[in-house]
Amino acid sequence: MTTYDRLTANPPPGVDEADVGTEDGEACGRFSEPDEDAPRGYRAKPCPGEMIAEGGFIACDTCGEAV
Numbered sequence: 114m115t116t117y118d119r120l121t122a123n124p125p126p127g128v129d130e131a132d133v134g135t136e137d138g139e140a141c142g143r144f145s146e147p148d149e150d151a152p153r154g155y156r157a158k159p160c161p162g163e164m165i166a167e168g169g170f171i172a173c174d175t176c177g178e179a180v
C-alpha cells in the first residue's frame with residue numbers, strides 16, 4: 114500500500130507560510146508593501162537582506178523586519 118506515502122513528503126506545519134527568513138543568517142526574502150507610486154504591473158522584489166540575531170530577537174539587516 115503506497116497510496117499515501119507521498120503525504121510524508123509534505124513540509125512540516127509552518128513551512129508552507131511565506132518563504133521568508135526567520136533564523137539568524139537566513140535570507141530575508143520578505144516583500145515590501147505595495148507602493149502606490151509603483152508603475153502598473155510593477156512586481157515587488159524580495160528583500161535582499163539577511164536575518165541577524167540582535168538583542169534577543171531576529172531582525173532583517175535591510176528592511177528591519179523583526180521576527
Ligand SMILES: [Zn+2]
Pocket residue numbers: 141142143160161162163173174175176177178
Ligand atoms: Zn528584509
